[in-house]
Amino acid sequence: MKRPPKDIIASSRTISRRALVVGASQIAIMAVLGWRMRSMQVEHADEFRLLAEENRINIRLLPPSRGLVFDRNGIAIADNEQNYRVVMVREDAGDVGEVLARLTEIVDIAPDDLARAMEEMQRRSPFVPVTIAERLTWEDVAKINLNTPALPGISAEVGQSRVYPWGADLAHVVGYVGPVSDYDLSRIDDQDPLLQIPKFQIGKTGAENKLEHTLRGSAGHRRIEVNAVGRVMRELDRQEGDAGKDVQLTIDNRLQTYAQARLDGESAGVVVIDLENGDLRAIASAPSFDPNLFVRGISVTDWTGLNEDKYRPLSAKAVQGTYPPGSTFKMVTALAAMEDGVLAADETVYCPGYTDVYGIRFHCWKNGGHGNIDLHDSLKQSCDCYYYEIAQRVGIDKMAAMARKLGLGIRHDLPLSAVASGLAPDKEWKSSVRGEDWRIGDTVNASIGQGYVLASPLQLAVMTARIATGHEITPRLVRLIDGVEQPSGRGESLGLNENTLRRVRAAMVDVCNNRRGTAYGTRILTQGYEMAGKSGTSQVRRITAEERAAGVTRNEDLPWERRDHALFVSYAPIENPRYAVAVIVEHGGGGSSAAAPIARDVILQAQYGGAPPLDAYPANQRSAIEQQQRRIEARIPMGAKAQSRA
Incomplete structure (x- = not known):
């Protein structure tokens, strides 16, 4: 039976509405899908690409050489x-x-x-x-x-x-x-x-x-x-x-290996500075250690052995160690007094063997005293009483200022571990650090490099370099970085009176080359290679009156840890100096006997660029020196021997 036209029209309208809804829904869904696809493919493409690649691609770092x-x-x-x-x-x-x-x-x-x-x-x-x-x-x-x-x-x-x-x-x-x-x-x-x-x-x-x-x-x-x-x-x-x-680096491997071998058997340090540019030619500390042990992973046994060794092989004594500089500081006291005008170069001071300061007796190393003595002889013979006297005139503040001008009491900027600052004490330092007033006895002690004064071999080498040249020599360790030259270490003039410097240098020459000089036994005989220097002995402990009365004054009578430190500073040659050297021998006793021979041998090695001829040494020492050279030659690695002959 035929449906009425009205029903057909109504049914058509219903279907059209449904089709419209369904179509609209499909269009909406397609639009959402399209937007999402666009978002994923365009806006978040990098993010999803990375997630996909991480499932199959890894990126690993490559350490550089x-x-x-x-x-x-x-x-x-x-x-x-x-x-x-x-x-x-x-x-x-x-x-x-x-x-x-x-x-x-x-x-x-x-x-x-x-x-x-x-x-x-x-x-x-x-x-x-x-x-x-x-x-x-x-x-x-x-x-x-x-x-x-x-x-x-x-x-x-x-x-x-x-x-x-x-x-x-x-x-x-x-x-x-x-x-x-x-x-x-x-x-x-x-x-x-x-x-x-x-x-x-x-x-x-x-x-x-x-x-x-x-x-x-x-x-x-x-x-x-x-x-x-x-x-x-x-x-x-x-x-x-x-x-x-x-x-x-500025280090000369041939000189370094020699210096290290020369220190063998000692607890010691040596620094060599080139006076033309401040280059550090050698920085040796003994005993030393094999750094390859640490790269490969040091064993407990080796680590314990290094840490418990009383001679401290891990310590770089040449730059980290600070010691009372002893009589090597006397040049500082003398220069401070003469620059201040309180001391004339030809003025004499009487040395009876001691100096009384407000009831406290300060002894000279020579019990009987030196008698009347001037600047030249006071350095040559290392009289203590001379410096006790002039220090009281000039005062600690001007002494400290001179010390810093010469490179003591300041930290030299070098790419090395724990470079020591040392100490050039003054009144302000004692007041701020120790909360005490400075005493005249402190000044007297400081005048001969004792008391609060501390210096490293590096600083003493710088001091010697500045005295020898009159210029602000700054130590330099890095010579080139990727072929680019680094700044030279030779600075401007110190501004010190040249006549004053000349008098101090002349006395240092006689320390090594005059029969009455404290280091005459370690002189250099070859003309044009002679050295000037100054010995120093710094006390580890003060000798008591009871010990003096009992005759216990010699280092040999004491345990190693209580013996005096031995120091020596030098430069060479005397005319147109090229190298400055500083040596510390811990608990070595006298500077002239323990440290000066090392300084002499090292500075000769630096000047000759290898083993010097035996006639550079005093005749009575040549046999021992020849044996020493053979022993060191056997101690130096084969590679170093080949290089030293190149």
Whole structure:
């Protein structure tokens, strides 16, 4: 039966409305899908592309090659060597314990290394490679590569590790590197991602530490494709980092190795400065240590031995150690008095063997005294009473000012660990630091380098250099960085009266070359190579009246730790000086007997550029010197011998 026209029209209207709703809904859904697709493909494309690539591509940092360190002659004193190692990425390994067990069946790995690696992996992000073992042989690397399918997350790599060819001879100068530690991260404000790489080596001491940012370089990276289980399939691309800059020091390796060998058997330090430019030619401290032990991971036994050694091999005595300078300070007192106008060069002071100051007796080293003595003879014979007298005239403040002008009591800016400031005390210092008034007895003690006065061998070498030249010589350790010359250390004139300096220098010449000089026994005979100098003996403890009465005044009567320090400063040649040297022998006794021979031998070595002829020495010493030269020749490494003959 036919439907009525009205029903047909109503039904058509209903269908049209439904079609419209459905169509509109479809259009809306398509619009939403289109907007979402556009958002994902256009606005969030980079985000989703990164998420996709992270499932199959890893980016790993490439440590840069550390810059090399050379001596002034281009000899490598801190080098890099190949280091085969095995690393693990925890997130790629699955069962870490099982994989490590398989690894130990293939190569021999110490249990301590495994335990350390497991601990490291727990502390690091799962995607960070952790070194399991280092210094593998090529055979070990081949075995690991052959068994890669059974070792997920494990890979063998070749990297670089620091090596110090000259071992202990330059340990206190170059320092050493070691793996970055949590302590390192806590004390330095450095966001370099390289520091997050386990066992990444950074400078710990010496020039390695102070020039860290120069030597480190910047990281590179490589992109690698991995499969579903995280195994590396191929390397997609690699961008090498920037290698660290090479550094050339002012140290002369030949002179340094000689100085180190000459100090053998002593607890001592020596510094050699080139007066033309302030270059530090040698900075030796004895005993020393092998820095390679720290790079490879020092054993408990070795570490304990170094720390418990009473001669302190880890201490750089030449720059860190501070000592009462003893009679080497007398030039400071004399220059202060003459520059202030309270002392005439030809004026004499009477020395009866002691000086009474407000009821306190200060002794001269010569019990019977020197009698009437002037500036020249007071330095030549090292009379103490002369300086007790003139110090009371000039006062401590002007003495301290002169000391600082000559380089004492200030910290010299060098890329070395713990460079000491020493102390040139004055009234303000004692008041602010010790809360006490300065006393006249303090001035008397300071006049001969005792009391509160402290100086390092480096500072004493600078003092001697400035006296010898009249210029503000500043020590320089870095000669070139990436081939760029660093500023010279020879400064302007000190502004001191040249006649005054000339008188002090003449007295220092006679200390070594006059029969009544305290260091006449260590004179240099070769014309044009003679040295000028000043000896010093600094007391570790004061001799009591009871000890004097009992005759206990000799160092040989005391334990080593209570004996006096021996010091000597010198420059050479006398005409147109080229080198200044300072020596400390801890608890060595007299400066003339213990320190002066070392200074003489080192300064001769510097002038000749090698072993000097025997006729440079007094005839009665030549046999002993010849034996000493043979002993040192045997002590110096073969590489150094070859270089010294070049």
